[in-house]
Amino acid sequence: MRKKIKRVSGMVAVSLFAALVTPVMAAGNADSITWGPGAGKSSYMANVRVENLVDKHATAETRSLFAYLKDIRGKEILFGQQHATTEGLSITAKDGTQSDVLNAVGDLPGLFGWDTLSLEGHEKPGAGGAPMGQNRDKLIAVMKLAYKEGGVLTLSSHMPNFVTGGSFYDTKGNVLSHILPGGDKNSDFNRFLDMIADFANHLKDESGRAIPVIFRPFHEQNGGWFWWGAPYRTKEQYIQIYRYTVEYLRDKKGVHNFLYAFSPGSPFNGTEAAFLETYPGDDYVDILGFDTYYDGTSAGWFDTVVNDAKLISRLADRKGKIAAFTEFGYSGVKQTGAKDLQFYTKLIGALKSDQDAKRMAYMQTWANFNTDSIFVPYRNAPNGLGDHELLPDFVKYYTDSFTSFSDEVRAGKPYSRKVLAAREQPFMHIVTPTGNQTVPMSSPTVLRARAVNQKVKKMTYRIGNDPAEYPMILDAEGFYYTADWSPSAALEESGTTMTVKSYGKNGTVLSQTIQVFVGDVQGNTDPLVVDTFDTYKGSNELLDAAYSPAGDFNAITLDPEHKNGGKYGLRFDYNLSGQGYTGQIKNMNNADWSGANKLKLWLAPDGSNQKLVIQVNASGISFEAYPSLAADTAGVVEIPFSQFAPAPWDTSNAGKVMSKENLKDIRSFGIYVNKKEGTAGNSGTLYFDEIQAYNDGTGGVPN
Structure with missing residues (x-):
């Protein structure tokens, strides 16, 4: 009605x-009763509604x-x-x-x-x-x-x-x-x-x-x-x-x-x-x-x-x-x-x-x-x-x-409503390190894992293809199983897998495997360098961990053929069949670019004439520049900071210019491709390398 x-x-x-x-x-205030797979049945329980919640002990009103x-x-x-x-x-x-x-x-x-x-x-x-x-x-x-x-x-x-x-x-x-x-x-x-x-x-x-x-x-x-x-x-x-x-x-x-x-x-x-x-x-x-x-x-x-x-x-x-x-x-x-x-x-x-x-x-x-x-x-x-x-x-x-x-x-x-909470199934997860994390050689890494809804008999870990299982010990709070792991020198600058197994008292075995890397944390030591793509040890997993996708489908991979120098360049495959834009964003960790006046990068365009967007977040403002994709000839592109303007959607910052003050805080760098009216096709491939800020001595950046 x-x-x-x-x-x-x-x-x-x-x-x-x-x-x-x-x-x-x-x-x-009814008791919180668990019920679910594997539990016995009764005529009473058979007529009661059961729901699977995050919390099996949720209150009656919450259920x-x-x-x-x-x-x-x-x-x-x-x-x-x-x-x-x-x-x-x-x-x-x-x-x-x-x-x-x-x-x-x-x-x-x-x-x-x-x-x-x-x-x-x-x-x-x-x-x-x-x-x-x-x-x-x-x-x-x-x-x-x-x-x-x-x-x-x-x-x-x-x-x-x-x-x-x-x-x-x-x-x-x-x-x-x-x-x-x-x-x-x-x-x-x-x-x-x-x-x-x-x-x-x-x-x-x-x-x-x-x-x-x-x-x-x-x-x-x-x-x-x-x-x-x-x-x-x-x-x-x-x-x-x-x-x-x-x-x-x-x-x-x-x-x-x-x-x-x-x-x-x-x-x-x-x-x-x-x-x-x-x-x-x-x-x-x-x-x-x-x-x-x-x-x-x-x-x-x-x-x-x-x-x-x-x-x-x-x-x-x-x-x-x-x-x-x-x-x-x-x-x-x-x-x-x-x-x-x-x-x-x-x-x-x-x-x-x-x-x-x-x-x-x-x-x-x-x-x-x-x-x-x-x-x-x-x-x-x-x-x-x-x-x-x-x-x-x-x-x-x-x-x-x-x-x-x-x-x-x-x-x-x-x-x-009268509702019971379903019994939760056993689950185990590795808490630290997180997947694709780079761990140091210089000090032991603490492994932490937790089993939920399982009475644990023992928990172990093993590294790579080594079949040996090493014990993990329940911490003082009785919350995590832990172990100190010191990587062998043979794993430095390379990746390995880490597998944790939790053996239940009822014979159940839970297992999770993650990949970790050993050595210096990936990244460039020069704050002016966005990326040379040579610090990821040839691993696309590390590359993916450094960048975050946005918009329509795209895939980034290290490419040993298309580059301007070093071992690798970046291959950027995009498809604009959804929202009409796609991108990848990298955390710049608040780098100071106040001494630079230009951004330069090596670009191999695809001749699509789609709209390429280079986005730099400086002090919370997303500034953008738009190098052309009309040609298909590779080369170095130089973009003075004076050519960057606030993103069109950022109306609150319209009219602002990149200054030395906001260049002191570079928060993120992004590469986007936007669908352009009148262009044919929705997909393509671009290549990038040696992206960095620099100063050519000509000035042009206001204080």
Whole structure:
């Protein structure tokens, strides 16, 4: 039945909870019973629903929420907003009792989001300088208000840079290598996780039952704006830090009211491999999600959303997970001037048009922090704002029978289903070193491995083809099996495999093999050198570990034939049949190029006349230059920094020029190929070598 609009005549909404009905009571605090493959059967158990969650000890309400979100897929989609009751433009209090959404349509969101920044005091309801316990209690208070209305709660995590002390936008320091076990900042990261665990274990309803939360760490990891983004870590490091986070909270700190969401940024070009590149595994993820934002002009964005939602929905079906649109919005919307006044109805219409794409459990937009970026249109806002121009379309979105807000969620009783957690299958993984890591000859490397859901009799490791197995010892905390490994001199400057086996007391054997390299960590000692491609020991695995892919399909390999010098050049095979762009990005570790005035590289073009993009991120600004691919003659290309300009999509930095000041902080280097109108064919091969910054003495770079 289509919803009726409540209190949308323009009058100011009264207090949030005075206007809503009595909340549904949560389910009873039933014991967490495991059930699954290999377990005995009984008439009672045969009639009880069983779901496979990350946490086999998840609370009854958490198990119920998982089942509820699976059940609604394809029938309805929950609308959610970050800071729905603690930020807003039409509200007078930001204490969890008012909401722009409520004022706009007379109903609360069905899903409410906050971030660990609130626990740190950087976002409401937390306060800067306040004790951690006080910020925790304030966040718990507003979450409990939302939960009492039947709302679903989410918590994202914009973590600080544990190396520099900067924000999540500070990409310096190769942070993941420092916070993984054995890293010098691992204890700092643990303290941050302790803060999250303390919050989770205090988040309880009036009856003392733990309140469920969807926890979404390390999101949009395939982008380059966060320190856990693609240019600043390997995929193996990402997988291990995500697993570490889950295991620390679940197994060390006893957090059993979390569902775990995995949410890279769109697009994925219709390929599961793109979405799953950093996937930590089915044992660590409950919700498969994706994040993407509309710019108001890209008509193809809605088709991309449908394709991505379809891909993720099918994956979720196969894996027994929940599919969700974990973050979306219309970027840059101001008080007036929006280019698309039908954004919400277009989006829900696009999702509904496909039987798989419509099976998102929820879609969550961002916070109304200020009028610079408005994600939910307001009604009757003070200070002369009045009604936002997107409000009529948002009302239509609300009245669509497929969208669910607080009233529908409360009626669905998300916390009252009787559900058991499936017994987890045994799993073992090597924690350190990570795959394709280069380990030193000068000191022993600590091997760490963990077996989950297996009673271990012994754990061993072996190196390469040597059949000998060496023992690993359980550490003092009883968490990891460890061993010190000193590579033999014969392995220096070469790769080898490392195999760990875990022997269970019941006769099961778990095994994992990774490749590692021995010797100096790959890279150029000269900060002006981007790459000569001679430091990877001839290994394409090391090359792949140094670069991160973006966009459509491409493959990079070392090529001994096409080069300008040394042993190898880079072969770059691309295909533009998806989004129309593809690229590779390398972390430059904040190199100082302030003494240079040009970039030069050896290039063998393919005559395609596609658009080649050379991108240099200097002090957070993505500057680009566009060497021609019209010819097919190889040679050295020199590009003065004066010819670099901010990327067209980076409108906030339009007009800026490369200066000596921003050249002091080179964060990443990227090679992209964009589809150019009027060009024939979608695929080709380019070759690169000896990419570096230098100074030819002619100046041209402002201070």
